[in-house]
Amino acid sequence: MKGKKILIGISGSIAAYKIPLLVRLCIKAGAEVKIVMTPSSATFVSPLVLSTLSKNEVHIDIASDTAWANHVELGRWADVMLIAPASCNTLAKMANAYCDNLLLSVYLSSICKIYIAPAMDEDMWHHQATQDNLTKLASFGHTIIPSEHGELASGLIGMGRMAEPETIFENLQAFFKRRNTLTGKTALITAGPTYENLDPVRFIGNYSTGKMGIAIAEALAERGCKVHLVLGPTHLVTHHPLIETTNVRSAEEMYQACMNLFSGADIAVMSAAVADYTPEIVAENKIKKQDDNFELKLKKTKDILKSLGAIKSEKQVLVGFALESKDEKQYALKKLSEKNADAIVMNSLNDKGAGFSHDTNKITIFEKSGLEFNYELKSKQAVANDIVERIMNLLP
Ligand code: CTP
Numbered sequence: 001m002k003g004k005k006i007l008i009g010i011s012g013s014i015a016a017y018k019i020p021l022l023v024r025l026c027i028k029a030g031a032e033v034k035i036v037m038t039p040s041s042a043t044f045v046s047p048l049v050l051s052t053l054s055k056n057e058v059h060i061d062i063a064s065d066t067a068w069a070n071h072v073e074l075g076r077w078a079d080v081m082l083i084a085p086a087s088c089n090t091l092a093k094m095a096n097a098y099c100d101n102l103l104l105s106v107y108l109s110s111i112c113k114i115y116i117a118p119a120m121d122e123d124m125w126h127h128q129a130t131q132d133n134l135t136k137l138a139s140f141g142h143t144i145i146p147s148e149h150g151e152l153a154s155g156l157i158g159m160g161r162m163a164e165p166e167t168i169f170e171n172l173q174a175f176f177k178r179r180n181t182l183t184g185k186t187a188l189i190t191a192g193p194t195y196e197n198l199d200p201v202r203f204i205g206n207y208s209t210g211k212m213g214i215a216i217a218e219a220l221a222e223r224g225c226k227v228h229l230v231l232g233p234t235h236l237v238t239h240h241p242l243i244e245t246t247n248v249r250s251a252e253e254m255y256q257a258c259m260n261l262f263s264g265a266d267i268a269v270m271s272a273a274v275a276d277y278t279p280e281i282v283a284e285n286k287i288k289k290q291d292d293n294f295e296l297k298l299k300k301t302k303d304i305l306k307s308l309g310a311i312k313s314e315k316q317v318l319v320g321f322a323l324e325s326k327d328e329k330q331y332a333l334k335k336l337s338e339k340n341a342d343a344i345v346m347n348s349l350n351d352k353g354a355g356f357s358h359d360t361n362k363i364t365i366f367e368k369s370g371l372e373f374n375y376e377l378k379s380k381q382a383v384a385n386d387i388v389e390r391i392m393n394l395l396p
Pocket residue numbers: 190251270271272273274275276301302303304305306319320321322323335
């Protein structure tokens with residue numbers, strides 16, 4: 001952390017009393033720390049203590065009688081900005097570009113990585129509006145350091161406690177450790193389902209949400225990698241500045257997009273749940289109800305992973321997925337060799353919490369070299385980090 005520039009934004013929550021400890025950890029690790037506070041947070045923690053520990057003036061007001069705090073300069077100074085504690089109010093304002101205090105104007109003018117450590121009471125944490133705000137902030141490429149379960153200031157026991165200073169510090173340390181490790185590299189990621197049209201109002205699809213693929217795209221972008229995300233129809237989005245999204249609908253559109261982008265990619269991860277078959281004929285008009293039985297004729301789609309495996313160079317790392325329900329290892333190894341991938345990430349429908357829709361996944365990675373890596377059930381973000389760590393090992 002030596003010489004790293006950390007900007008801490010403190011908003012109004014009782015958890016603010018823990019921030020001096022975090023500042024001490026950062027300073028002891030050799031980082032430079034600057035602090036910006038909302039006016040209400042100064043009732044929870046002393047600006048004097050914070051300026052003494054950080055060895056820097058603490059900024060609270062946009063302007064005093066004689067000076068104007070340059071929010072742009074502060075935002076551009078930082079390598080990372082951490083908003084901790086992030087109160088419910090500050091989260092809502094950040095998600096909607098409100099700018100009625102210095103902390104918010106610094107946040108909106110910052111161009112660095114943002115970490116957010118929320119703190120609030122349990123019911124506020126669970127409120128759909130708060131969860132929607134967190135989802136929106138995460139889609140900007142910000143990392144949410146999850147709140148913890150425990151005793152709250154209200155006396156209730158539940159979710160909403162700010163992560164401990166040590167946990168926040170570990171997150172910052174991990175950020176600096178992996179930052180720029182993939183700068184100069186480009187990746188192609190497929191994610192989400194495909195929809196195969198039957199007529200103007202119906203399609204064949206699947207339950208994939210694209211969560212895993214988006215998490216991989218973000219984990220790569222976190223390391224400085226430029227990412228082309230070819231995304232099937234899903235409500236999920238990512239606005240990470242290093243991720244360029246191409247939205248597609250059908251397996252054919254996904255195939256075309258990948259064939260266009262693959263030659264420029266060092267890394268390709270095919271995590272999309274691509275339809276294996278598509279209707280032979282797409283009806284021009286809505287198909288009308290007729291007989292008791294209806295037969296649908298389907299034809300095979302192009303296998304994108306296999307097509308890329310056939311043209312990939314020695315320098316490119318190609319990773320596929322295998323979602324299986326039986327004989328998992330056997331099928332995964334078959335896909336590894338038949339599709340000429342460098343690795344297959346296998347998840348089994350028999351593992352609770354793995355596969356589509358969940359926020360978690362449990363994977364095994366099979367590599368061309370014969371190596372096999374088994375992982376525990378983890379959040380999809382943590383799984384994405386494991387996959388990216390293996391990819392980095394496979395890069396020439
Ligand atoms: N895949 C692809 N194009 C397709 C079908 C699959 O790129 N038309 C990719 C997936 O993105 C995944 C891998 O191939 O990375 C395995 O997909 P999966 O559906 O599990 O395997 P299939 O080859 O379709 O075999 P099966 O459905 O019989 O298991």
